[in-house]
Amino acid sequence: MSNKVIQAIYADDDVLLAAVKKVRAAHHHIEEIYTPFPVHGLDKAMGLAPTRIAIASFIYGCIGLCVAVAMMNYIMIEDWPQNIGGKPSFSFLDNMPAFVPIMFELTVFFAAHLMVITFYLRSKLWPFKEAENPDVRTTDDHFLMEVSASGNIEALSAFLQETGAVEVKVSEKH
Amino acid sequence: MYTFSNKLRLSAFVLMIVGVLGLGYGFLAAPGTVEEAKAMVADAHHGGGHEEVATHDAHGTHNEEHATHDTSHDEHLLHQLQNKPWAGLYVAAFFFMMISLGVLAFYAIQRVSQAGWSPLLFRVMEGITAYLLPGAILVFVILVLSGVHMNHLFIWMDPEVVAHDELIQGKTGYLNVPFFLIRAVIYIAGWAAYRHFSRKFSIAQDTADDHSYFKRNFKISAGFLVFFLVSESMMSWDWIMSVDPHWYSTLFGWYVFASMFVSGITVIALITIYLKSRGYLEEVNNSHIHDLAKFMFGISIFWTYLWFSQFMLIWYSNIPEEVTYFVTRIEDYKLPFFGMVVLNFVFPLLVLMNSDYKRLNWFVVMTGIMILLGHYLDIYNMIMPATVGDQWFIGIGEVGGVLFFLGLFIFIVFTALTKAPLLPKRNPFIEESKHFHY
Secondary structure, three states: OOOEEEEEEEOOHHHHHHHHHHHHHOOOOEEEEEOOOOOOOHHHHHOOOOOOHHHHHHHHHHHHHHHHHHHHHHHHHHHOOOOOOOOOOOOHHHHHHHHHHHHHHHHHHHHHHHHHHHHHHHOOOOOOOOOOOOOHHHHOOOEEEEEEOOOOHHHHHHHHHHOOOOEEEEEEOO | OOOOOHHHHHHHHHHHHHHHHHHHHHHHHOOOOHHHHHHHHHHHOOOOOOOOOOOOOHHHHOOHHHHHOHHHHHHHHHHHHHHHHHHHHHHHHHHHHHHHHHHHHHHHHHHHHOOOOOHHHHHHHHHHHOOHHHHHHHHHHHHHHHHOOOOOOOHHHOHHHHHOOHHHHHHOOOOOHHHHHHHHHHHHHHHHHHHHHHHHHHHHHHOOOOOHHHHHHHHHHHHHHHHHHHHHHHHHHHHOHHHOOOOOOOOHHHHHHHHHHHHHHHHHHHHHHHHHHOOOOOOOOHHHHHHHHHHHHHHHHHHHHHHHHHHHHHHHHOOHHHHHHHHHHHHHOHHHHHHHHHHHHHHHHHHHOOOHHHHOHHHHHHHHHHHHHHHHHHHHHHHHHHHHOOOOOOOHHHHHHHHHHHHHHHHHHHHHHOOOOOOOOOOOOHHHHHOOOO
8 A cells, every 4th residue: 555654743742742642542553753852751652562671681781790700700710810918819709799899890881782782783773874764853853753644644634733743744655 | 637547556556565575575684693694695505615705896805804714704795695685775776766867868858859759758758757856865865874884885985995995095085975975966956956847847838828938948958968968977977886986987977878768768668658558648659659669779779889888898908907897797697797788789679670560569568678677687787796796686675676666666657647738739849749650
């Protein structure tokens, strides 16, 4: 059927949020929304599935902790035990308090970096990727809602105008 | 308006009575003579020889002859056992006072930051801080009784100990009974004055035509926070750290603060959930509970950070006069010392990490109870090693102390809650607080 979408542009995030609720209540399908900044509560209003990045983050943190334990055990206990301040250098457990800061840091490091990388992969972002936003104003101060154009396009456009859009246009889907 | 249900009032009185009986038993069971003390320990050890007491507790360090002579050792044992009911009483008294002081600090921070989410909970916080003055006076009474040598919680108060101890002699300018009590009066007076006026202005704001009371509350809250940070830190040196007069830690004030802050926030959450379950505080929704639980989670981790910072630096540098503190705790208090880390860190970390669980009342209540138990143990670990050495035991006396102060706490807090409407209706942020959803 149609490869067309209707793009409704809003100038305010509160108006956008209210519009999203109305559009969803009228059973139109929202393809995507482009915003210059994260809008609080938009994911809930759009009915998107809750993010699973928290679970991923927890797993990454656990990996970081394991890496830190293995690394410190190898460096400080197995490979090259050193006498630092007379601390027991031949047992990981006895030396553990000294390794806690490293374990903590690597947990945070792994969780943070892998989470960002996961986010990039999941959103299909990579270097030199061409921007997907259909209107450059969405990087400045406008919010764009793409609604799939099915059925009566004029009626839908008029409906979107009523929700507070400052501009409504029909465009090819890309 | 909240009405204090008879059932709860009755439970508070039952707790107090049972607590007094437990405390009384603790005091009666304390040995009067050296022979009794030896018999008690012999019973507990099934007749086996009693090991040398850790030489690093505060009593042991002041006198070299002590360790060599059996008689002085036995006398030392007697003192520890005589201290035990007092220490149990003191830990419980301090713990409940600390909860209310932590809530007062939290309340002042909400006022100063002009937080929009929390005004719905202000009356709950004000109710809890009603316990501060009576609770602090009870602690003060125990301190006075120590000062007149009714007990030996603070060995630096004993002139004979000081005469043989050069380190304490050097500190007598600060650690002497009159100055100690004067400082205590100043702290308590400052906290109680802020509590009195902020409560007064808060209630006056309900019927005011403008925001002047709100603004005055903002100003005194800001002033109070400055006073609090200094007085809380000094209070923790005086009332807790000085039971180990040789030892000091520069982050001790923060460490005690973290403990009182997280306990206070936990109690706000518990009482809010209780009131909500009884049909009060209709406007409090699970986003408010979520925020409180986030604080519980965050401050638990903050507490752990300070606990570990204090531990690791001292463990690493291994300076004899510092490290004795942890040697005593790890040798004689292994279970409560590491148990509290599990209760205060591992448990909240794992249970409250998930965002959805922070909105479930029963999760917050369950974790909250664990956190409170953990922080009771925290205070226990601060006081006991220096006062009773390895003779610690959480028995009838200690539990009695907790029950008595719990009953008193419930009675005073819920009585205070009946005194004013639970909704501060004229607070400028009340609408934002009602619509707090995310």
